[in-house]
Amino acid sequence: MKKKVPKNICVTLVTSFAALIYFLPVFIAVLNSFKTKGEILASAISLPTSLRLDNYMTVMETADFIHVFFNSCLVTGGSIFLNLLVSSLAGYALARWNSKWSKFLTLLFLSSMFVPFHTIMITLLTTAKTLNLAGHIYGLIFIYCGLQCSIPIFLIQGFVRALPIELEEAAKIDGCGMIKLFGIIVIPLIKPILATISILNALWTWNDYLLPYLILGKPITIPLSQMYFYGQYNQQWHLIMAGFVVSTTPVIIFFVIMQKHIVNGISAGAVKG
Amino acid sequence: MKKKFAAFLSILLVVGCLAGCGNAKSTEDTSQAKPNEQDASTPEPAAKEDADAQASKEPVPIHLFHQKQEAQETFAQIIEAFQKEYPYITVEQEIVTNDPASILRARVATDETPDIFQGALDTMDIASGGYIMDLAGEPFLNNINEEVLSDSSFTDGDGHVWALPIDGSCEGIFYNKEIFQKLDLTPPTTLSELDHVIEVLEKNKITPFALGFKDSWTIKPITLVVVSPAIYAKQDDWNELKTSGQSSFADTPEWKTTFDILKKIYDHGNTKTAFDTDYNGACNMIAQGEAAMMVQGLWALEPIKSINSDINLGMMAMPVSENPEDTKLFQFPDFGLSISANTKNPEECKLFLEYLTRQDTASLWCSSSMLFSAIKNVSVDFDPLAADVNAYIDSGMICTQADRGWPTAFQTEYEASLSEYILGHDSLENILARLDTAWDTAVKAAQ
């Protein structure tokens, strides 16, 4: 049971003030998304005269938002799924396999954390082209799997090591095969760390710009379509701000639903990584 | 909580998979310009007699990629008319204005080259990789003015034609005729006359030049209108001389003049806000009469007129010396379309290019985009300003070459050096020396 601590008005006031300033840019953006181009030219800090939704309609139509949103879901969901599958297998094996090879492979995976994406950007694009993956969403998902698997493997390996091995050994004595053992016993045990990884992965993938831009070449995920949209509607700030609201709302809804998981995931990920 | 989480994951996946099915469609739909889809089975009565034969053909989609935002409506009109004639062909246009060069490169690199595209300055580079179809010998090239075709930056020494030139444009100084008349000024033809104009304008509290340097590409035209008459009009093989080492940036005094004039224009414009103002902002300044002059290409006419249609604008050449004979207008082929070497429908792509070279299409194109046509026997008085340009053309006071043939890797170094010079990062000697090195490296890199 938590003790009820009396709230401090002074601290709350300071926090409210900081939050107000922090939220101001979003507030201004929302305000201007209801204005006409002329109203913004007249003043960008006045209140809109009416809550017109024209800008939103234009944005949804011209940026084909529904499709773009679904594509972003597919890329994020697909890459989380594949990554969880591949890295839980590898992370488990590396944790339980006692040999110099497993140490070598662990180091190999870990070494990738030192390499910035830009170092492999150009050659990765050539590779993707050779394998005929460029321009396809599944290609992007495969590439994400290769690029982002090392931290999940590391996290899962650490998590499995902390688990008691007795359960697995008992199962082995009962004649349980390795694959069955992994599916029935290990997966349920490592669920918490899988949740953390999914959250971290979603944060890395959803808003990523450069890799999808290079691989897909077409504005079919949210950040890509925002960039295109900005180019097409140069100076039309009322539409760009509406685009901001439209593309940010799903993320806010997601956060409100998943708040606890996201907060735990980030803290856990940072402490271990 | 865990159930909720699993539910979220599965929703994400299902939602994504659903979208995956509609994916092919969405890739094309993202361009705001939707073609007027034509039902192939019901040809218009106006269509030609062989329409029936065509209607039975398999529908052919053509993807057109360009960066000419102002031409969107015109293209839509042309495409509609084209599709009336060839009902089985659907042309989809995609307009990319934000960094089109890199996007096109990415497409080419991923084998997603659009069927027809505007390669702009990269045309020759893309062609060197074997990604563009050679148009030489196509009958529709006969509709193009010979000089345009031979001068075109899309034609190389071996007679390959890598793009169809559609129109010609020019770069010079836009000036507000009303302001000039009111202050009793005439278009300057020498540098000292230019200084006089600047002085009078500033005395009357009018900003001489509108600068929109937040878009860094707007700086380069200011130097092109100088180097074209000052260097290339006299030595059209300057590039070769430079590459072979017989000439250099440091040893060519006109390059110093070029940078001096650039600095002069920067110093006598909205200097303080130059890097806060973008291209549209600069157009706005000239349209509202806040500035009297702006160095830009003819394409700026349309945005200026859309802000203030009553403005009385003129176009003049940039003075580059004390000799009025040197004051020539920089004219060049502007918009060109290439066909991908890997297109699945080469014949249909050629049909579309052929359609663009017809006289009535060309007239429509040039009157709406306010440019000079590259097509034979088509001349359009799109604007009173055209008279100014025609005067230069009639008196032969034009020059046609500037950055054409510069090595690709040099272009970015050059653009960087311009803003560094006007902001005083380095001395002119150092900058010219750097340009010399950059040129040599770029030439070597491209070999």
Place this chain on the structure above:
Amino acid sequence: MKYIKWKNSILYFLFILPALFFFFLFFLYPFFRSLWISLTDAYGFNPEIHFIGLANYWEALSNKGFLNSIWVTVKYTAFVTIFANVCALFFALLLDGRCAFKKFFRAVFFLPNLMSLIIVSFVWVFIYGSVYRSFVSAFSIPEAWQISWLGNEKMALISMGITAIWQCAGYYMLIYIASLQNISPELIEAAAIDGASKFQIIRKIKLPLLVPTIDINTILLITAGFKTFDIPLAMTSGGPAGATTTITLQIYNTGFRSNRTGYAAAQSVVLFLIISVITAVLYLFQNRKGGSDS
């Protein structure tokens, strides 16, 4: 027995194989290919490449534009690392105290982190431009006090940094909050009974216990700072006059605009070396400090 061990080893290896497959294809191979390409004259679409030794590296290290981009990145990273840490720590301490509506405020500070950097950049371009101009004219601020946020060479990098801090501070705040919650309440209660003021508690107890977290956040912020790409791309495209051209943007321009693939690869390897050295030094530093404490 040996047979079983062998069988197990092969099974374990098969478990690792899928990950290794993707990792090899999309990380190891491109990485080593990058190292190789950086020693050649690879150029855009041209399939022909020749070995030219370290020429690309010499060019990078003598090229003013590239050296400038390193300096720009260092300045930017220093600014963001310091102030994002300060902001995150400040917010975390506020929310760790007896503040009402904690969850709500935590959400407010964290939400920008969930937005794409591209769109966040556009919002801030709007704020630095139209919104600021409206503000200036509404309050008739004298010209001498006006700031050119993105047009001034000295200011542009700071403006970009503010955007980055606004976007990322919430993330680091969450990490600070997590480690503040690990501090045992007894320790703080005991100090409070001994008559320590709130600021004394923060300075003498909380901050020293947070040092490992500050180290982690600093490492994360520095590596993220060196990889910054989206913000300069969307806000300034590197201008004015290269004042905001970060290393990554420079690599991108060399590779995809100037088309000099080999040279761009060499620049990217330099970035890799910089990041490796910094991370290694920071880890060593952190470990030695941790070692002397215990």
